[in-house]
Amino acid sequence: MRTESLVxxxxxxxxxxxxxxxxxxxxxxxSNAQWARVFVAPRGLDVDWxxxxxxxxxxxxxxxxxxxxxxxxxxxxxxxxxxxxxxxxTVMAICQTDAVLVRRLHPRDLADIDYLGAPxxxxxxxxxxxxxxxxxxxxxxxxxxxRVFGRRLAVGNGGLSMRRTxxxxxxxxxxxxxxxxxxxxxxxxxxxxxxxxxxxxxRISDAKRAGTxxxxxxxxxxTETGTYAGFHAxxxxxxxxARLITGSVLGGPAP
Numbered sequence: 001m002r003t004e005s006l007v008x009x010x011x012x013x014x015x016x017x018x019x020x021x022x023x024x025x026x027x028x029x030x031s032n033a034q035w036a037r038v039f040v041a042p043r044g045l046d047v048d049w050x051x052x053x054x055x056x057x058x059x060x061x062x063x064x065x066x067x068x069x070x071x072x073x074x075x076x077x078x079x080x081x082x083x084x085x086x087x088x089x090t091v092m093a094i095c096q097t098d099a100v101l102v103r104r105l106h107p108r109d110l111a112d113i114d115y116l117g118a119p120x121x122x123x124x125x126x127x128x129x130x131x132x133x134x135x136x137x138x139x140x141x142x143x144x145x146x147r148v149f150g151r152r153l154a155v156g157n158g159g160l161s162m163r164r165t166x167x168x169x170x171x172x173x174x175x176x177x178x179x180x181x182x183x184x185x186x187x188x189x190x191x192x193x194x195x196x197x198x199x200x201x202x203r204i205s206d207a208k209r210a211g212t213x214x215x216x217x218x219x220x221x222x223t224e225t226g227t228y229a230g231f232h233a234x235x236x237x238x239x240x241x242a243r244l245i246t247g248s249v250l251g252g253p254a255p
Contacts, residue, residue, distance in 0.1 A: 039057055045064075090107055091164055103228070118210065118230075168193075178196075214229065
């Protein structure tokens with residue numbers, strides 16, 4: 001039986017992180033020091049700052065076009081390539097620059113499932129008509145027919161997520177043969193997998209389980225980290241808690 005292993009992957013596209021992002025990365029390193037941690041960078045990016053500031057992290061490079069913008073990154077993540085790139089690990093944890101891990105992850109967090117991301121609250125709605133799709137999200141809007149009749153997708157945000165690499169390699173290849181390319185490029189990759197993955201065998205966590213591990217919008221009312229392992233977009237939802245978490249690496253919490 002293959003030994004379960006985990007890698008924490010952070011996509012980068014700028015020559016350096018800002019102060020909060022740097023602090024988030026250091027907290028993540030401290031809380032998950034036993035796992036491999038990798039920056040994924042466009043081939044043309046100057047990575048000297050990352051090599052100097054994070055010498056314990058590996059840097060793997062990809063074609064510039066994959067990280068040219070949000071849409072390009074999202075389209076790349078719907079392909080088998082990023083999962084094949086990390087096929088030497090059983091679980092890939094995406095921890096984007098606006099996410100932070102405060103407690104240790106473990107492959108067993110994905111026991112019996114393939115995907116777990118910070119829950120969406122309110123959920124995204126998805127409606128399928130043969131090879132056509134309609135989506136509605138509270139932030140991005142969409143057709144009213146999707147809002148009224150669409151299936152609720154509560155899990156989950158890809159910016160802080162865990163993915164079983166073997167399953168995502170298989171399912172992403174299957175979906176490429178089914179889903180029109182223009183649609184795949186039009187929606188975020190996490191919604192893509194949440195809406196279409198289950199029909200191709202992708203096992204997605206329910207919201208209750210995902211919500212015990214990762215937190216996004218629910219962080220707005222928190223005063224401490226509680227039992228959560230990680231947060232996405234915490235600087236936006238709860239900057240005071242973000243400062244509390246990063247205090248140890250920024251020289252003390254903000255007042």
